[in-house]
Amino acid sequence: MIKKNTSHLKDIQKISHTEGFSSVVSSVYRFVVHIENLRSAQPNAIVQFSNGEMAIIWQANEKATTALLLSANSKVEVGMGAKLVADNFSVYASDKLLGRIVDPLLSPKDGKSIDKKGTPQPVFGSAPGFYERAIVDEQLGTGVVMVDTLFPIVKGQRIAIIGDNKSGKTTFLSQVAQYQSKEDTVLVYVLIAKHKNDINKLLERLKVAGVLEKTIIVVADIFDALPLSYLAPYVGCAIAESFWRAGKNTVVFYDDLTAHAKLYREMSLLLDVPPGREGYPGDMFWQHSSLLERAGKLKRNGASQTVLAVGTTPTGDLTGYLPTSLISMTDGQIVFDLSTMHRGVKPAVNVGVSVSRVGGRSQSKQFAELASRVRAELAKYRTASDFARFGTELSDVATKQIALGDKLYELFKQPPEYSYSLKEQYIMLEALMQSKEPEEVSISWLKSVIQDVTLQDIDEKDYIKIAKELIKSNPMVKTP
Structure with a gap:
């Protein structure tokens, strides 16, 4: 229920006014606060209450202003004073954030102090205009053979990572982060409404891989306030944009947007927003599309911002509202499923x-031709x-097709701690495709021996x- 006015309302108002808090809280319901007499208020401005807590303005009109509390256990009460402290919600990002774990307000979650100095970047900024963008045509290596060969990701691309629960989506993101940490790339990993156990597992994996110190982790767990979890992906995007516009390549991981959509649905229902399809508000598509549009490649400095957006599909259903929306607003999707995992393919x-x-535009002509042959053999x-x-x-031809396909999938199997450069991937695949008797090729031998081949100054031809x-x-293999 909405908290009613207290007997001490007049005293609280008197104290609030003397401290510069000229506006007054008129009602509070869970994280929703209505404030009277908050003039010149605009959406996304920051409000401070007389007890020191903060809120972000959601809606403003002549009668009252609606704000969202950013504390899980808020002590804001009816009659408290309020004042504007910032016209726009911005973050201050700098190199000092690298290796840090923060919440959406950039408060540290790793027990260390944090310096919030830097260039202000609006959390709800606009995507670059068409005239600001350059064509995306440079491949973003993931170190994963199957993905880099068949579904190459381009720097500046928005790609959906979709699949069942526990099908390996987060593991794949950690592999991408591990590979990109070797490049001069800023990584921003956003964890949305995750269980603390899952968060700790990911952090440990990144730490062991040596990635954590090169990554900015933005965390909003399941116990954080709904508005704080809602803000998490936008804050992560703003942090990455700060580096991007300064000329650095960035990769942003949103894990995951399905959880974000569900909490936004709950938040909208509490704000009395009319529900639409499956109970989601009418602007659900816009919420995510406007976020994902903030990716690409800038013409003025050549830097790119790549987005990997995770979506969960229970029972592998890709026809639901959220999966189809996510697919339609991205430049491709990599789909994980449990049936493939149960066949032993990881x-x-x-x-x-x-x-x-x-x-395809990012691959060289030679690599694209090899990828085309691999796809044909898999078909x-x-x-x-x-x-x-x-x-x-089966005919002899069909038998060899099955043998080659089995070996290709064996080559595609890859533990999370292993990664291969694009050169190594090409040579392993080409060696397997060139073999006359693919069933006699030892994939474990092939993966081992490629590590000893010097490829640094080798030309693609x-x-x-x-x-x-x-x-x-390999003496067991016959070649043409």
């Missing part, structure tokens, strides 16, 4: 429904495997030659 990427709509493998399930006697020499070094 990362559990569903090759049939995953796609990168702009990834033949699926067809031959379907026939084999019926116990049909020599990759095929190296691949042929590599496969010949």
Whole structure:
């Protein structure tokens, strides 16, 4: 229920006015506060109450201003004073944030002090205009063979990472972070409404991989206030934008937007916003599309901001409201599913429904041609495997197609702690494709020996030659 006026209202108002708090709280319900006499208030401005707590303005009109409390256990009461302390919610990002774990207000969550100095960046800023953007055509390596070959991600791309619960989405993000930490890239990882156990597991994984000190972690767990969790992805985006506009490449991980949509639905219902499809408010699509639009490549400095947005699909249903919305506002999707995982393929990427709509332009002509051959062989493998399930006697050609497909999927299997450069990926795949008897190729041997090949100053035109020499070094394999 809305908290009623107290008997000490007049005394509180008197104290508030003497301290400069000229506006008054007229009602409080959970995290929703209505404030009277807050003139010149605009959405996204910051309000401070006489007890020191903060809120962000959600809606303002002549009668009253609606604000959202940013504290989980707020002590704000009816009659308290309020005043504007900032016209716009901005964050101050600098290199000192690297390696830190913060909440959406940039308060430290790792037990260390924090310096909030830096260039102010609006949390709800606008995406770069068309004239500010350059064509995205440079590949963002992930170190994951299947993804870099079949669904390459481009620097500046928005790509959805969709799949069942516990299908490996967060593990894949950590692999991308591990690979990109070797580059001069700023990583911003946003955890939205996560359980503390899951947060600790991810932080430990990033720490062991040596990624944590090169990453800014923005955390809003399930016990934080709904408005604070709602703000988390926008704060993470603003932090990344600060580096991006300063000329540094950035990668932002939103884990995950399905949880964000659900908490925004709950928040909207408490704000009396009329529900739409599946109970989500009418501006649900805009909330996420405006966030994801803040990615791309800037023409003036050549820097890029890449976004990997996670979405959860219980039971693998891609036709639901949130999955279809996320797919429609991104430049491709990498789909994880449990059926692929149960076949022993990790990362559990569903090759049939995953796609990168702009990834092909980032691959060299030679790598794109190899990727095309791999896709064709995988298609033949699926067809031959379907026939084999019926116990049909297979031709020699079909038998070899199954053997090659099995070896390709074995090559695609990759533990989270391992990553391969684009050169290493190309040579391993080319060596397997060049082999006359793929069933005799030892994938574990291939992955081991590639680490000993010096590729630093090797030109791309020599990759095929190296691949042929590599496969010949295995005496069990016959080559043409």
